[in-house]
Amino acid sequence: MSDAISLVIPTLNAESEIVALLEKLCSQTRHIDEIVVVDSSSDDGTAEKAAAFAAKHDQVSVHSIDRKDFRHGGTRDLALREWTTGDFVLFMTQDAVPANDRYVASILAPFEDEAVAVSSGRQLPKADARCFERLVRGFNYPEESFVRGKDDLPIYGIKTFFISDVCSAYRRSAYLECGGFAKELMMSEDMYMAAKLVVDGYHVAYAADAQVYHSHNLTPKQQYSRNFAIGKFLEENKDILMGTSEIGDGKKLATHVAGELLRSGHIGELCAFGADCTARFLGNRAGRKAARKDMTEGR
Template structure:
């Protein structure tokens, strides 16, 4: 069996302290990438110099830097452009702050592709040591320790969770990616879900590889959570037809009940209050995003 070729794509912005160590971790993998493409949005720091330094001693992987204007960055379009500039059998998307937990990360992430039905394989996000308790529990809810595969047969049981993927650490079978038309050109969030929805509709399956783990979490403030979920709400409203009427509400309530129950059992009253504030920011942002989308569609 031939060794699979993997192209890694990492969008960056002011990643001076992160990108060098991340590239070194990737190069030292048991399944090393055949190429690493860093797409930098005109960073103000030494991100470009750190990438150049890694490229000069890349240990076999072809490390390249592509600079774009910050104003030109778009979650879907930029990743699409980057994917078109790579050639590996599998396209691996990472964010600059997602740190592989071990040297078998890539091997574990592409392992599900031995099943020819798998189009997408997404990894597990383990919260960082500085994550607040409710953020740890949210990650544990969304990223369990058990792997699974989902297809259209799971839509009734799993709902929107059937499409669960994240470009924080996610791999795509290039042949499936191209068959599906790639990432949307203009999409400022959830480009991963957009592709996952189309994959499921075309008969492909999506794998969650729990052994392919990265350290990744954020302690977002309520305003940050509001803005993030405004984008998500906008996406969900504009893609209602693509989603076929599937709602995220049920899954969201299961998450809230799970996290709140655990915080209560641990006696963390302060964290419970913070969690409900966080949830309120998510809900308000989602509703605001949906309202903006509805008004835009009415005017169109």
């Protein structure tokens, strides 16, 4: 593939991570023509360290925005339109670490199929991931690659739109044709974009060989907040998601992980996972309720 490649990394207080990530990206077997760091007015030395790295690597540039202006959708859209020129635009988060030097080549491989408009990779648990988080990652990010489109909706439902901007790549022409990310979205801009692309007849790819280390040991409070935002997004965007539901997949995840923990005798982790699932469920329901209230009141 000879097309130009751009990559965007939004950052906030990533001083301890950014240089190592940039070094990994610059040593990939598939050269990245542009690496764009978009820093949201970090309090630490993120922007300075990225700028010092950029001074020695021509393909790296650093841009700063006010923290209050950051939006998961709008900031990525701004970066793609204003600061990249690549035929394919990759996105990563500051805490995702490529597992090897073939990450970029692997995430681009599905684009050999002209119908594929977006590709995302496999997230492996980091070394500090607790037991149930490892099982969750394994369930959500399987070993097998796949490509899905509108015809797969009856079988896979909401999983048809499976994608994560933790490690993703977009075909620029398809992205612009479909209007890009919703600029005000603070959560799930990736799923929203995947749904728009599927509606327009494009396909969504999961490249299991494109691997990054990425995981979080969230507290129940943090999990509640995260799933409040997800639930609100799902309720507000039911139409673009074509009425699909996350409930069935959530039950499958809970059953699988709980079963594995029980079989392996990790009773403490099973209890912790139960608290995690409760926080997910309650947050999701509360977010949906808040969205319905906002819509009723015309907000």
